[in-house]
Amino acid sequence: MSVDTVAPVRIGRLHTRELDAAGIADPHLRESYERCRRLNAEHGKTYYLATLLLPPGKRPYVHALYGFARYADEIVDDLSSTLTEAQKAQWLGAWGQRFLDDIDRGWSDDPVCRAVVDTVQRWSIPREHFTAFLHSMTMDLTVTEYSTYDDLHEYVYGSAAVIGLQMVPILEPSSPEAYDRAMDLGIAFQLANFIRDVGEDLDRGRVYLPLTELAEFGVTRADLERRVATPAIKAALADQVARVRMLEERSRPGIAMLAPDSRDCIDAARVLYCGIVDEVERQDFDVFAKRARVPMRRRLGVAGPAWVRAVRARSVRIARED
Numbered sequence: 555m556s557v558d559t560v561a562p563v564r565i566g567r568l569h570t571r572e573l574d575a576a577g578i579a580d581p582h583l584r585e586s587y588e589r590c591r592r593l594n595a596e597h598g599k600t601y602y603l604a605t606l607l608l609p610p611g612k613r614p615y616v617h618a619l620y621g622f623a624r625y626a627d628e629i630v631d632d633l634s635s636t637l638t639e640a641q642k643a644q645w646l647g648a649w650g651q652r653f654l655d656d657i658d659r660g661w662s663d664d665p666v667c668r669a670v671v672d673t674v675q676r677w678s679i680p681r682e683h684f685t686a687f688l689h690s691m692t693m694d695l696t697v698t699e700y701s702t703y704d705d706l707h708e709y710v711y712g713s714a715a716v717i718g719l720q721m722v723p724i725l726e727p728s729s730p731e732a733y734d735r736a737m738d739l740g741i742a743f744q745l746a747n748f749i750r751d752v753g754e755d756l757d758r759g760r761v762y763l764p765l766t767e768l769a770e771f772g773v774t775r776a777d778l779e780r781r782v783a784t785p786a787i788k789a790a791l792a793d794q795v796a797r798v799r800m801l802e803e804r805s806r807p808g809i810a811m812l813a814p815d816s817r818d819c820i821d822a823a824r825v826l827y828c829g830i831v832d833e834v835e836r837q838d839f840d841v842f843a844k845r846a847r848v849p850m851r852r853r854l855g856v857a858g859p860a861w862v863r864a865v866r867a868r869s870v871r872i873a874r875e876d
Contacts, residue, residue, distance in 0.1 A: 593624045606856065699760070736805070771789045
C-alpha cells in the first residue's frame with residue numbers, strides 16, 4: 555500500500571510542534587508519524603502518558619517504535635481465522651521481509667512503516683533488533699506454551715527486550731550498560747503483562763507463564779483454563795511477580811545513564827508498568843475476576859511531579875546548549 559493512496563490524517567497543533575521540533579518536514583512522513591502516535595495513544599495509554607515527559611523533539615521517534623510494535627502485534631492477532639497457522643506465518647514473514655528490505659533501502663511506502671524506517675535511519679538503530687522482534691511475532695503464530703523460563707526468554711527477547719534496545723539511542727545513553735538495563739526493564743514490562751493477561755492469553759490459545767515453574771506449585775495449564783484463582787495459582791503468580799520486581803530493581807541504575815531530559819519518561823513508565831503487578835497483588839492475584847489496572851489517580855500522581863522535573867531538565871539542557 556502506498557502512503558499516497560490512503561486517506562490523510564489531520565495533525566493537531568501540539569503534534570505539529572512536536573514534528574517541527576524533531577525536524578520532520580516531509581508531509582507524507584509527518585502523516586506516518588501521526589499514525590504511529592495515534593496507535594500509541596489508543597493502545598498504550600500508560601506509555602503514551604509517559605512519552606509526554608520527553609522533550610517534544612524526541613516524542614515522534616518513540617511513537618514510531620511503539621506504533622510499529624503495535625502494528626505488527628495487531629497483524630498477528632487479527633490475521634484471518636480462515637488461514638492455517640502455516641499460511642499466517644508465511645504472510646507475516648513476507649510482510650516482515652518487506653519491512654526489513656525497506657530498512658535496507660532507507661524508505662518505505664507503508665503508511666506506518668515509513669516513519670519507523672525514518673527513525674531507524676536517524677538514530678542508527680540496528681536492523682537485527684527488528685529481525686528479532688519479527689521472529690517473536692512469528693512464534694506467536696506457532697507456539698502456544700513455554701516449558702521453561704529459558705524457552706520463554708527467546709520470545710521475550712524479541713518481543714520486549716529489543717524494544718528497550720531500539721529506544722536507548724533516542725534517549726542518549728552515557729554508558730553502554732544502559733542497553734543491558736533497558737533489556738531488563740523491557741522484559742519486566744512484558745512479564746507484568748503476562749501475569750495480568752492470563753485469561754486474555756488463554757482466549758488466544760496461549761500460556762506464557764513457564765509450565766515447569768507453575769508445576770512447582772502444583773499448577774497445570776488445565777488448572778489455568780478453569781479460570782479459578784485457587785491458592786496454588788495465586789502462589790504461582792506471586793512467584794512470577796517476584797521476578798518482575800527483581801528485573802525492575804535491576805533496571806533502575808540504567809535510568810541514571812540516560813540524558814537527564816529522558817530519565818523522567820522512563821522512570822514514570824517503570825513505576826506505572828511494573829505497578830501492574832502491585833494491582834494484581836492488591837486483588838489477591840485473582841487475574842480471572844477482573845483486569846488489573848493502575849488507577850488514574852496513581853498515573854497522575856506519578857506523572858505530575860515527573861512533569862515538573864522533566865520541564866526543569868529540559869530548561870537546564872537548553873541553557874547549557876545556549
